[in-house]
Amino acid sequence: MIELKNVTKKYGDFTAVDDISFIVAKGEVCVLIGPSGCGKSTTLKMINRMLEPNNGEIFVNARNVADFKPELLRRQIGYVIQYIGLFPHMTVSANIGIVPRLLSWNREIIEKRVDELLNLIGLDPAKYSEKYPHELSGGEAQRIGVARAIAADPPILLMDEPFGAVDPLNREILQTEFIKIQKKLKKTVLFVTHDLDEAIRIADRILILGDGRIVQNDTPENILARPVNKFVHDFVGADRALKRLSRFSVGSVMRKPKSVKISDDIRKAVENAKGKPNSRFLWVLNKDDKLLGWINTRSVKANQPVENAITRLQHTSMAVREESTLKEALSRMLGEGVKVVPVINGNLKVVGEISLLDIEKVTEEVTDKWLD
Ligand SMILES: Nc1ncnc2c1ncn2[C@@H]1O[C@H](COP(=O)(O)OP(=O)(O)O)[C@@H](O)[C@H]1O
Ligand SMILES: [Mg+2]
Known part of the structure; x- marks a missing residue:
């Protein structure tokens, strides 16, 4: 000391x-x-x-x-x-x-x-x-x-x-x-x-x-x-x-991911999403919780497998790591032009998601008292 x-x-x-x-x-x-x-x-x-x-x-x-x-x-x-x-x-x-x-x-x-x-x-x-x-x-x-x-x-x-x-x-x-x-x-x-x-x-x-x-x-x-x-x-x-x-780390602010498994039935997936906030898009995961892509629950037709509705993506292009900072998550969102990104851990498993709104809540803690 x-x-x-x-x-x-x-x-x-x-x-x-x-x-x-x-x-x-x-x-x-x-x-x-x-x-x-x-x-x-x-x-x-x-x-x-x-x-x-x-x-x-x-x-x-x-x-x-x-x-x-x-x-x-x-x-x-x-x-x-x-x-x-x-x-x-x-x-x-x-x-x-x-x-x-x-x-x-x-x-x-x-x-x-x-x-x-x-x-x-x-x-x-x-x-x-x-x-x-x-x-x-x-x-x-x-x-x-x-x-x-x-x-x-x-x-x-x-x-x-x-x-x-x-x-x-x-x-x-x-x-x-x-x-x-x-x-x-x-x-x-x-x-x-x-x-x-x-x-x-x-x-x-x-x-x-x-x-x-x-x-x-x-x-x-x-x-x-x-x-x-x-x-x-x-x-x-x-x-x-x-x-x-x-x-701030992404892990300290992230929420539970809204996701479906690639093997899931699409109706179940859409029902799951219904009524929940920000659930228009769902992440699609494989059996090991790794990111395969996403689906838009509004535009999918019933009776089709998730497999057919998925927009595939590379986890590296969209996901952020849980130990990343909110600043990095924000630049990822701005770079990709999206309002929510998935969060992965060291094993590349999806462990959460974070949205622009979550980040805005943190920026709102900043006061403007000394602005003139
Ligand atoms: N040996 C010295 N004699 C007279 N003035 C000094 C001496 N060392 C530093 N100062 C002055 O004291 C002030 C603080 O210096 P310093 O602690 O080195 O500042 P900093 O590390 O924050 O740049 C400065 O204005 C510097 O010019
Ligand atoms: Mg000095």
Whole structure:
């Protein structure tokens, strides 16, 4: 856990961080976001005592950081920055092993740990451990930076725009990997960015900073739905309702699918649909619940088998996965020009359906209070 209590930092007469208080709970990813110069890096550097506050107190796992020797404190706190500064004359494996060596770990244990970390970040140890930093791409170097920061398994991770210098495509890949690794390791993370999309993707909690003060401390869903003032409103942007959709999974919103089996009698199918809302179209499934197509219950003639009435389709062209986001489901609907799509699980079985109306209900939670 990280806790800041009324922390202020001045550079001469200029107050860079102004009386801020917040808590990052154990295992949580808290993203500190705000415009350039608002005091994000200054806040981070006070936590591992690269800077000292003028006022206030900082606690890491309930201990005041002022009571630690800075070097000892930093070994318990992983720190990742934008240009990670790998040592150019040291191999990847030597770079990753720096802190474990400082902690006098046994050599074999360090080697094992380095291999384990390279595997964790998706780089083959056989291929990468003896490389030098100049032989790495920007994205690879950044991954090594993350591996180095967590080498000695520190409970706390401070990350200052760690993916800021990587191109957008690789940045997204790194974010996805980070989310995956964090699920496994459950570090307490304070992550600085000025990229709102990045914050929305990775954060459990977002702290919006403006001019050295905390303007809103909330979940990503609430920040997007209910900005506390015009500053936050303008910062999160006009498309916040759309951005917010990426925080909800299809599985959390979907309904039971309205479907028939290919072997069913058509009359039974149409009777089943009668009187139910949105039941003009039924998904047609095989015996394993896999999607074969759909039928329009209004245009089918009685007495014909489903087989003859079906419009066949590829599940890949229409269905969305239950772990997809509502944003992805919406773009699927817009792309296919349909108001309802089937939802499949990892085994390609149809487990639900989701409609434009279901998505609209979520977007309606967004208030327009700060529009002018
Ligand atoms: N060593 C310093 N001396 C004087 N001013 C500084 C120093 N470091 C940062 N600042 C100023 O403090 C403010 C906050 O800086 P910083 O925490 O680096 O912002 P951010 O990381 O949010 O971009 C900025 O206005 C910056 O110019
Ligand atoms: Mg900064």
